Amino acid sequence: MEYRKIKDEDKDAAPLTDDVESSGGKPLSARLVNMEASERSRWMRKTSVTFALTLLTSSQAILIVWSKRAGKYEYSVTTANFMVETLKCALSLLALIRIWRNEGVTEDTRLSTTFDEVSVYPIPAALYLVKNLLQYYIFAYVDAPGYQILKNLNIISTGVLYRIILKKKLREIQWAAFILLCAGCTTAQLNSNSDRVLQTPFQGWIMAIVMALLSGFAGVYTEAIMKKRPSRNINVQNFWLYVFGMAFNAVAILFQDFDAVMNKGFFHGYSFITVLMILNHALSGIAVSMVMKYADNIVKVYSTSVAMLLTAVVSVFLFGFHLSLAFFLGSTVVSVSVYLHSVGKLQR
Amino acid sequence: MEYRKIKDEDKDAAPLTDDVESSGGKPLSARLVNMEASERSRWMRKTSVTFALTLLTSSQAILIVWSKRAGKYEYSVTTANFMVETLKCALSLLALIRIWRNEGVTEDTRLSTTFDEVSVYPIPAALYLVKNLLQYYIFAYVDAPGYQILKNLNIISTGVLYRIILKKKLREIQWAAFILLCAGCTTAQLNSNSDRVLQTPFQGWIMAIVMALLSGFAGVYTEAIMKKRPSRNINVQNFWLYVFGMAFNAVAILFQDFDAVMNKGFFHGYSFITVLMILNHALSGIAVSMVMKYADNIVKVYSTSVAMLLTAVVSVFLFGFHLSLAFFLGSTVVSVSVYLHSVGKLQR
Numbered sequence: 218m219e220y221r222k223i224k225d226e227d228k229d230a231a232p233l234t235d236d237v238e239s240s241g242g243k244p245l246s247a248r249l250v251n252m253e254a255s256e257r258s259r260w261m262r263k264t265s266v267t268f269a270l271t272l273l274t275s276s277q278a279i280l281i282v283w284s285k286r287a288g289k290y291e292y293s294v295t296t297a298n299f300m301v302e303t304l305k306c307a308l309s310l311l312a313l314i315r316i317w318r319n320e321g322v323t324e325d326t327r328l329s330t331t332f333d334e335v336s337v338y339p340i341p342a343a344l345y346l347v348k349n350l351l352q353y354y355i356f357a358y359v360d361a362p363g364y365q366i367l368k369n370l371n372i373i374s375t376g377v378l379y380r381i382i383l384k385k386k387l388r389e390i391q392w393a394a395f396i397l398l399c400a401g402c403t404t405a406q407l408n409s410n411s412d413r414v415l416q417t418p419f420q421g422w423i424m425a426i427v428m429a430l431l432s433g434f435a436g437v438y439t440e441a442i443m444k445k446r447p448s449r450n451i452n453v454q455n456f457w458l459y460v461f462g463m464a465f466n467a468v469a470i471l472f473q474d475f476d477a478v479m480n481k482g483f484f485h486g487y488s489f490i491t492v493l494m495i496l497n498h499a500l501s502g503i504a505v506s507m508v509m510k511y512a513d514n515i516v517k518v519y520s521t522s523v524a525m526l527l528t529a530v531v532s533v534f535l536f537g538f539h540l541s542l543a544f545f546l547g548s549t550v551v552s553v554s555v556y557l558h559s560v561g562k563l564q565r
Numbered sequence: 566m567e568y569r570k571i572k573d574e575d576k577d578a579a580p581l582t583d584d585v586e587s588s589g590g591k592p593l594s595a596r597l598v599n600m601e602a603s604e605r606s607r608w609m610r611k612t613s614v615t616f617a618l619t620l621l622t623s624s625q626a627i628l629i630v631w632s633k634r635a636g637k638y639e640y641s642v643t644t645a646n647f648m649v650e651t652l653k654c655a656l657s658l659l660a661l662i663r664i665w666r667n668e669g670v671t672e673d674t675r676l677s678t679t680f681d682e683v684s685v686y687p688i689p690a691a692l693y694l695v696k697n698l699l700q701y702y703i704f705a706y707v708d709a710p711g712y713q714i715l716k717n718l719n720i721i722s723t724g725v726l727y728r729i730i731l732k733k734k735l736r737e738i739q740w741a742a743f744i745l746l747c748a749g750c751t752t753a754q755l756n757s758n759s760d761r762v763l764q765t766p767f768q769g770w771i772m773a774i775v776m777a778l779l780s781g782f783a784g785v786y787t788e789a790i791m792k793k794r795p796s797r798n799i800n801v802q803n804f805w806l807y808v809f810g811m812a813f814n815a816v817a818i819l820f821q822d823f824d825a826v827m828n829k830g831f832f833h834g835y836s837f838i839t840v841l842m843i844l845n846h847a848l849s850g851i852a853v854s855m856v857m858k859y860a861d862n863i864v865k866v867y868s869t870s871v872a873m874l875l876t877a878v879v880s881v882f883l884f885g886f887h888l889s890l891a892f893f894l895g896s897t898v899v900s901v902s903v904y905l906h907s908v909g910k911l912q913r
Contacts, residue, residue, distance in 0.1 A: 366890075390738075390908065393901050397745070400897045403890075409757040411890050542714075542751075542759050543891065549748045550898055553741050557905070560738065 259511070266507040267520050273501040274524035279531060280497055284490040292486035293474035295466060297495055302462035304499040309455040316450065326450040330457065337442050339461040344435035346465045350472075351428050358421030363414040366406055367425040372399040372518055374426075374433035379514050382437045387515070391561035395515075397554035402522050405529070405547025436514050443510040451510050455503065519558065522551060607859070614855040615868050621849040622872035627879060628845055632838040640834035641822035643814060645843055650810035652847040657803040664798065674798045678805065685790050687809040692783035694813045696776050698820075703776065706769030711762040714754055715773040720747040720866050722774075722781035727862050730785045735863070739909035743863075745902035750870050753877070753895025784862050791858040799858050803851065867906065870899060 316326050352364075359367060376395045380387060387395070417425070443454055470478060477485065508517045526548050532538040664674050700712075707715060724743045728735060735743070765773070791802055818826060825833065856865045874896050880886040 390905070393904060397898060397901055400894045400901075404752050404894045404898075407755065407891055407894075412887075415890055539760075540763075542763055543755055546748045546752045546755075550745060550752075553745055553748075557738070557741060 263512045263516070266504055266511055267516055270501065270504040270508050270517065270520045271524045271527065273497060273504050274521050275527040275531065277494070277497050277501055278525070278528040279535065280490065280494050282532060282536060284494065292484075292488075292491055293470070293477050295470040295474045296478060296483055297491065297498075299463060299466040299470060300495045301498040301502065302459050302466050304495060305502050306456060306459035306463060308499065308503065309452045309459060312452045313450070313456065316452070325448050326453060328453055328456065330453075334446070335457055337438075337445075338457045339465070341435040341439045341442070341458065342461040342465040344431050344438070345462075346469060348428050348431040348435070349469065351424060351431070355421060355424045355428065358424065359414065359417050362408070362410060363417065364425075366403055366411060366414050367417070367421075368429075369399050369403045369406075370425055370429035371432050372402065372522070374429040375436055375514050375518050378430070378433045378437045379440075382434075383441060383513075385513070388561040388564065390564070391515075391558055394554045394557035394561060395518075397550050397557065398519065398522055401547045401550030401554055402525060403547070404550060405526060405544045407543040407547070408541065433514075436509075436517065439506070440509040440514050443506065451507065454510070455506050458506065459502075515558075519555060523555070526551060611860045611864070614852060614859055615864055618849065618852040618856050618865065618868045619872045619875065621845060621852050622869050623875040623879065625842070625845050625849055626873070626876040627883065628838065628842050630880060630884060632842065640832075640836075640839055641818070641825050643818045643822045644826060644831055645839065645846075647811060647814040647818060648843050649846040649850065650807050650814050652843060653850050654804060654807035654811060656847065656851065657800045657807060660800045661798070661804065664800070673796050674801060676801060676804065678801075682794070683805055685786075685793075686805045687813070689783040689787045689790070689806065690809040690813040692779050692786070693810075694817060696779040696783070697817065699772060699776050699779070703769060703772045706772065707762065707765050710756070710758060711765065712773075714751055714759060714762050715765070715769075716777075717747050717751045717754075718773055718777035719780050720750065720870070722777040723784055723862050723866050726778070726781045726785045727788075730782075731789060731861075733861075736909040736912065738912070739863075739906055742902045742905035742909060743866075745898050745905070746867065746870055749895045749898030749902055750873060751895070752898060753874060753892045755891035755895070756889065781862075784857075784865065787854070788857040788862050791854065799855065802858070803854050806854065807850075863906075867903060871903070874899060 313326065313328065320326070355364060372395065376387065376392070379385060439458070442458070443451070446454075505517060508520065526544075529538065529540060529544055533540060661674065661676065668674070703712060720743065724735065724740070727733060787806070790806070791799070794802070853865060856868065874892075877886065877888060877892060881888060
């Protein structure tokens with residue numbers, strides 16, 4: 218019911234394009250020119266955040282490979298996650314301070330909030346926490362490469378929840394494209410051990426599906442929050458999202474790494490690559506927020522899928538990886554999926 | 566130039582629906598009813614030949630697996646091919662004799678022919694002969710499983726030649742579907758050794774592409790021949806096609822198995838399964854002809870691809886085969902391809 222409400226308010230809310238709003242008195246042709254300019258700037262913004270997310274996600278995967286190659290680092294993942302949230306929060310605050318200095322504090326940029334507005338912000342962070350906790354248990358049933366393959370279920374769950382919760386229709390051809398995206402990404406990741414995933418016990422499948430639903434739900438819910446108040450400044454929205462992210466990650470530290478942090482210190486095992494990874498995760502996180510606000514979850518899924526393929530190609534040059542036939546076939550299917558999705562959009 | 570001519574004559578030729586032609590004097594509504602009935606019967610015929618081809622192709626692959634499991638048979642492949650052509654020729658003649666008895670010999674069912682009509686019939690058989698000869702040389706560069714994978718290039722070559730030679734347009738979405746069909750079929754056949762195909766030397770790739778073009782060309786040319794004279798009885802057309810098939814296969818026997826046939830006899834090494842396989846190949850060959858006459862090469866490619874998937878599923882039950890994750894992913898992509906192809910057809 219809560220999501221239904223968010224969606225309905227979204228419909229009533231004023232569109233993002235303030236210049237169209239303010240041109241009420243002008244003749245139609247002038248209005249059209251304005252609308253086109255604003256449409257164009259919205260398209261530019263959407264495209265640039267999508268590109269940023271794609272690049273950040275692929276460099277993220279490359280950093281992970283790099284850190285693995287450089288040897289294992291014994292830092293606590295929970296403290297790193299906490300640092301990511303803290304950095305994102307600080308960056309949002311810095312951006313806000315700049316805006317306040319230049320334009321003064323307005324209704325849309327003020328940090329203070331109502332219970333009604335802020336009450337939904339903890340939900341995505343809580344969902345991610347539950348998902349991350351489940352992650353430790355699923356490895357009792359699936360190995361790490363198998364988990365990578367099962368994670369592609371996220372694509373389908375995001376599509377289904379996007380349809381159900383945000384009540385946005387996808388055309389049949391876009392559903393076909395989504396199924397292809399999932400199949401193509403999985404194909405691109407196939408290796409000689411992938412068939413073991415078919416022996417996953419029933420509990421493993423259930424957990425994988427629950428995790429995919431949690432992850433998809435968190436994504437779609439974040440989009441609902443960001444779009445519920447289109448005129449609200451994104452940095453304020455991010456600030457509140459990340460404050461709760463910090464809080465939930467603090468809980469995770471207490472649960473999982475309390476002893477390690479107490480005995481070896483908060484920053485034990487941090488290295489240059491750890492710092493780079495935290496920086497990268499923080500920037501990707503902000504890019505995800507921007508994609509949620511200015512584009513949608515479908516764009517996010519395509520963006521991160523294409524990033525996965527980019528990563529593999531870049532890894533050939535950086536680490537001398539070999540591309541498999543499965544990778545070529547998967548990439549072909551993903552490319553056709555991107556094409557079909559855009560065809561579906563044009564037909565709308 | 567020759568193919569252009571064939572296509573142009575095809576355009577001028579009378580449509581297959583004789584009942585529509587003969588209803589010239591009737592009112593429009595009666596004509597429409599007639600047209601619908603004839604459309605329906607054409608659709609029924611198209612569907613049933615497609616089903617027949619799919620079933621025959623899958624049972625063909627199952628017979629091959631069965632014969633491999635039962636042990637090797639030392640028969641000459643060329644004599645078996647010759648027997649297939651002879652059997653097809655005999656079956657066409659029997660069908661013709663039945664028609665002559667019932668309806669008498671007409672312009673469309675008479676066996677006698679002009680040089681102009683018969684001159685194109687040797688071409689598909691000649692193309693297949695060249696392709697089969699090349700097949701012996703490609704194994705210097707690719708192993709048998711790799712060849713199975715490269716054979717999927719046939720799908721693309723058929724689509725391209727169908728477009729170029731028969732001048733039939735495929736919608737963009739149908740091209741996308743065709744690329745997916747090729748990627749999906751290849752994915753479904755992936756196994757742990759498939760990556761070796763990427764090490765195929767340049768000559769191997771060229772030969773694979775030439776073979777795909779020859780095979781696609783033979784298929785598209787056969788369609789052009791069958792459709793050049795739509796009212797000509799299919800059994801007459803088949804008879805002439807298969808006569809040249811017999812002739813070219815006789816040449817192949819002389820080239821490849823002359824010594825074996827001379828020393829051990831024509832039917833050396835034949836077994837019950839060999840006979841079943843010859844029977845199956847003959848019936849599939851006739852089904853292919855019918856698909857060419859009443860449907861087209863695109864339908865043929867889809868039909869044989871779906872047959873490949875059917876074979877794998879049936880083999881699970883018959884031979885206890887295991888289906889791989891790659892098979893599931895490939896089948897999903899092929900299914901979406903079939904869906905997109907039909908969507909593209911409806912939009913036409």
